[in-house]
Amino acid sequence: MDQTVSEAIGYSAGCPDCGAELECWGVQTLVHGSVVWDTESRCAACGFAVADCGGELPSALRGRLLSERGPARLQVDPTARNTAVMRVLRAELGIGLAEVKTLLREIAAGTHSGTMPEMEFLARKLRASGVDAVAVRP
Ligand SMILES: [Zn+2]
Structure with missing residues (x-):
């Protein structure tokens, strides 16, 4: 059973009703194979x-999330077949051939990043297709 990956942050904003300080929480979670989020103020x-x-x-x-928790990177086994990686990325992200090629280059160069739950989501989908991949935080 895959573990839940979650990132939460707290921040403040102005209350729309009285102008006092509003306490806010935001969380993004990878659970049961999908990335969900919620906020509460x-x-x-x-x-x-x-x-x-x-x-x-x-x-x-x-x-x-990115500025407070820092971005995570997706690392994919460089010997993995590009077609296998591209198939997973296109299916999960709903992107076209040109976009997935750009993405593949970014991943190979180590410059593709996102939130930890997002990168972990892709890493798990890739592993489920037999591609060695991990989400790492530099
Ligand atoms: Zn108020």
């Missing part, structure tokens, strides 16, 4: 609370 002053999840990861949350 709470105002201690007026009791305003909001929770959000589902759909595309908000770019602001992704930016916070």
Whole structure:
């Protein structure tokens, strides 16, 4: 059974109701083979609370995760067959041939990065197809 990979961050924002400091939490998790996220905000002053999840990861949350937790990199066995790697990446990311070729070059050069749950997701999909791959944090 694959372990859950999760990254959480805390941050603050202005309360939309009273202007006091809002306490916010954001988390991105790789669980049961998919990457999910949720956020929760709470105002201690007026009791305003909001929770959000589902759909595309908000770019602001992704930016916070990357800047506070640091990016992870995907390392793929350099002797793995490109066609096998490309098949997995195209299927999982829904990208075209030109994009996947660019991605492959980035991975080979060690410059492709993302959040740890995102990279771990791809590494697991690749391993499930027999390609040696790991997500690492430099
Ligand atoms: Zn408030």
